[in-house]
Amino acid sequence: MAVKGLGKIDQQYDGSKLRIGIIHARWNRSVIDALVTGAIERMKSLGVLEENIIVETVPGSYELPYGTKRFVEKQKKMGQPLDAVIPIGVLIKGSTMHFEYISDSVTHALMNLQDKIHLPVIFGLLTCMTEEQALARAGIDANHTMHNHGEDWGACAVEMAVKFGPDA
Numbered sequence: 001m002a003v004k005g006l007g008k009i010d011q012q013y014d015g016s017k018l019r020i021g022i023i024h025a026r027w028n029r030s031v032i033d034a035l036v037t038g039a040i041e042r043m044k045s046l047g048v049l050e051e052n053i054i055v056e057t058v059p060g061s062y063e064l065p066y067g068t069k070r071f072v073e074k075q076k077k078m079g080q081p082l083d084a085v086i087p088i089g090v091l092i093k094g095s096t097m098h099f100e101y102i103s104d105s106v107t108h109a110l111m112n113l114q115d116k117i118h119l120p121v122i123f124g125l126l127t128c129m130t131e132e133q134a135l136a137r138a139g140i141d142a143n144h145t146m147h148n149h150g151e152d153w154g155a156c157a158v159e160m161a162v163k164f165g166p167d168a
Contacts, residue, residue, distance in 0.1 A: 015048035015158040018165070019080060023056045023071050024088040024124075025064060028131075031090045034138035035124065038150025039086055039157070046158045054082070061089030061125060062102050065109035072117050083161035086153050088124035090134050103127045120160035124153045 022039055024032050040053055054075065058067035064087040075082050087110055093099045106125055114121045126149065128134040135141040139148030162168065 013046055013155075013158045013162045015043055015046040015162070018048050018083045018158065018161050019052045019054065019075075020048055020157050020161065021054045021056065021071055021075060021082045021085040022088060022124075023058060023064065023068050023085065025059065025061045025090065026057055027060050028090040028092065028134060030140065031126070031134045031138040032088060034140045034148060035088050035090075035126070035150035035153070038139065038148035039088070039124070039154035040150075042151040042154030043158055046155065048158060054080075061091050061106050064089050064106055064125070065113055068110070068121065069113060069117060072119060081166065082119060083165040083167065084120040084122060084157040086122040086124045086157050088150070088153070090126045090138075091128070092131055092134055093129045099127075119166065120157065120164055122153050122157045122160065124150070 020043060022036055024036055036055065043053060044050060056071050058064060068085055068087045072082055072085055089106065091099055091103050110121055110123060126134055126137050128137065132141060136146040137149045139146060
């Protein structure tokens with residue numbers, strides 16, 4: 001059974017003063033595009049100005065941890081620091097161990113990155129057994145069996161930035 005979103009609690013946060021970054025992999029583009037759009041639309045509905053949502057890309061999910069770190073540093077160096085960042089990637093199980101190694105490595109690296117950059121890093125990595133699961137979690141499967149998880153990540157970024165971000 002699919003759980004839809006974070007619930008009503010995420011509607012209480014005002015993102016109007018936030019700058020939030022999204023950095024996404026380019027693999028599995030249709031799923032990624034839907035997730036990014038979902039995150040952006042949800043953040044905008046919580047008051048984040050479109051010009052304060054900065055989007056960057058990396059080749060694949062494996063590059064997300066380092067790309068995220070450098071993205072955050074670059075924004076800070078430009079005098080436009082972020083309040084939270086959402087790395088977005090999609091990994092789909094294949095016939096080799098590649099999926100397990102990448103999923104585990106990226107998950108741990110993103111988790112540990114928060115303490116290094118002192119910023120909320122939202123876990124926007126889908127780790128799916130099939131392409132159908134990825135499509136469902138992006139809200140673009142034929143049967144619309146689930147919702148777009150990008151919406152959850154956008155709401156999570158606003159909440160974490162308001163409650164625990166650099167200026168909280």
